[in-house]
Amino acid sequence: MAEYFHEMDDASKTGAKKIAWCTSVGPAELLRGMGFLVYFPENHGAMLGASRMATEMIPYANAEGYSPDICSYLTSDIGAFLQNKTPLQKGYGIGCVPKPDVLVYNTNQCRDVKDWFLWYSRRLKVPAIGVHTHRGIGDIKHYQIKDIARQIEELVPPLEAISGEAFDLDRFKAAVGLSKRTSQLWRECLETAAAIPSPWTFFDATVHMAPAVVARGTAACNDYYECLVAELKRRIENNAAAIEGEKHRIYWEGMPIWGKLRSLSELFAQLKTCVVASTYCNSWIFEQLDADNPFESMASAYTELFIVRDEAYKERYIEASRDLYRFDGILFHDAKTCPYNTNSRYGMPERLRRKLDIPILTIHGDLNDLRCYSEEQTKTNIEAFIEQMEE
Numbered sequence: 001m002a003e004y005f006h007e008m009d010d011a012s013k014t015g016a017k018k019i020a021w022c023t024s025v026g027p028a029e030l031l032r033g034m035g036f037l038v039y040f041p042e043n044h045g046a047m048l049g050a051s052r053m054a055t056e057m058i059p060y061a062n063a064e065g066y067s068p069d070i071c072s073y074l075t076s077d078i079g080a081f082l083q084n085k086t087p088l089q090k091g092y093g094i095g096c097v098p099k100p101d102v103l104v105y106n107t108n109q110c111r112d113v114k115d116w117f118l119w120y121s122r123r124l125k126v127p128a129i130g131v132h133t134h135r136g137i138g139d140i141k142h143y144q145i146k147d148i149a150r151q152i153e154e155l156v157p158p159l160e161a162i163s164g165e166a167f168d169l170d171r172f173k174a175a176v177g178l179s180k181r182t183s184q185l186w187r188e189c190l191e192t193a194a195a196i197p198s199p200w201t202f203f204d205a206t207v208h209m210a211p212a213v214v215a216r217g218t219a220a221c222n223d224y225y226e227c228l229v230a231e232l233k234r235r236i237e238n239n240a241a242a243i244e245g246e247k248h249r250i251y252w253e254g255m256p257i258w259g260k261l262r263s264l265s266e267l268f269a270q271l272k273t274c275v276v277a278s279t280y281c282n283s284w285i286f287e288q289l290d291a292d293n294p295f296e297s298m299a300s301a302y303t304e305l306f307i308v309r310d311e312a313y314k315e316r317y318i319e320a321s322r323d324l325y326r327f328d329g330i331l332f333h334d335a336k337t338c339p340y341n342t343n344s345r346y347g348m349p350e351r352l353r354r355k356l357d358i359p360i361l362t363i364h365g366d367l368n369d370l371r372c373y374s375e376e377q378t379k380t381n382i383e384a385f386i387e388q389m390e391e
């Protein structure tokens with residue numbers, strides 16, 4: 001991660017390479033395949049959350065007219081920019097985020113990412129271009145994939161104009177191939193949690209997922225996961241449990257609460273409960289990618305995502321996860337500022353409770369805005385939930 005950020009920081013200062021900002025499930029492979037260094041503001045948002053800087057930064061974006069009810073990645077990131085603050089300083093000695101040459105979004109996850117990039121576009125006078133994806137879909141139709149593939153293809157001419165380099169299909173295919181490999185390895189890592197006891201937890205995965213988000217499509221990223229998967233497999237062979245005396249296994253549905261990773265992981269450890277799987281960490285598996293069919297396969301990979309789909313698809317997905325991970329309870333995180341990654345508001349917990357006959361808890365909080373989270377209340381609710389599972 002340090003190398004990734006320093007390379008970008010150097011390029012930002014020298015102009016040696018063009019820098020594209022990209023949404024977390026945006027067309028990163030195309031950007032990389034066209035020679036851009038790729039920076040992800042959502043990753044910066046997560047760092048603002050994990051370093052507990054976010055809550056203090058949000059009001060500065062609110063003062064610009066961005067509501068406290070919208071994405072707190074957006075508000076904390078814009079607030080931090082306005083205050084000239086970044087967690088990159090403490091983490092890597094880097095004083096500011098890299099300057100973009102272009103901002104590239106995909107609205108597959110939410111509208112907020114586009115609004116976020118448009119703020120920077122106006123502020124920094126940098127072009128923002130993107131893909132507009134169909135949302136809330138069940139079965140995906142071929143015409144939808146064709147449409148998205150075409151939209152991705154249409155990014156090429158403006159990107160060529162910005163990079164000053166001609167599009168090279170082979171380089172693009174190579175990036176897609178490397179990114180597919182990242183996804184395969186990341187899936188393998190996540191699926192080691194199917195072992196009983198699990199060698200790691202959701203909280204570990206929220207940290208180890210960073211390269212899959214920001215460096216997918218690079219050889220260094222794949223080396224990282226080769227190493228990680230081997231270590232996790234060794235842990236299984238040695239019966240090394242993440243939670244000593246693992247008694248319960250839980251599925252986490254929704255966003256992490258970045259500023260509370262430690263306290264929540266310690267709470268679950270005390271309760272001998274392993275959070276074995278999550279929708280969130282699985283969201284960076286793009287195995288549909290195919291170097292021989294790069295545009296269409298990217299369109300499939302970035303449209304077939306959980307967050308893009310309808311309720312029925314999401315329920316089937318969680319049911320299938322249960323077969324694999326053998327969890328005996330589900331925790332829904334209702335994140336105040338992210339309705340898109342919150343699935344507890346339209347009856348899904350009740351339907352799954354009836355269908356799977358397992359206890360389900362909904363906690364209220366937020367990804368970054370800790371004013372929406374009550375530590376005491378959440379602790380009491382989780383303890384009662386585990387008691388219920390014991391009964």
Ligand code: SF4
Pocket residue numbers: 042071072073074109110111112113337338339340341367
């Ligand atoms: S999906 Fe949610 S957390 Fe992610 S950018 Fe959109 S609103 Fe923010």
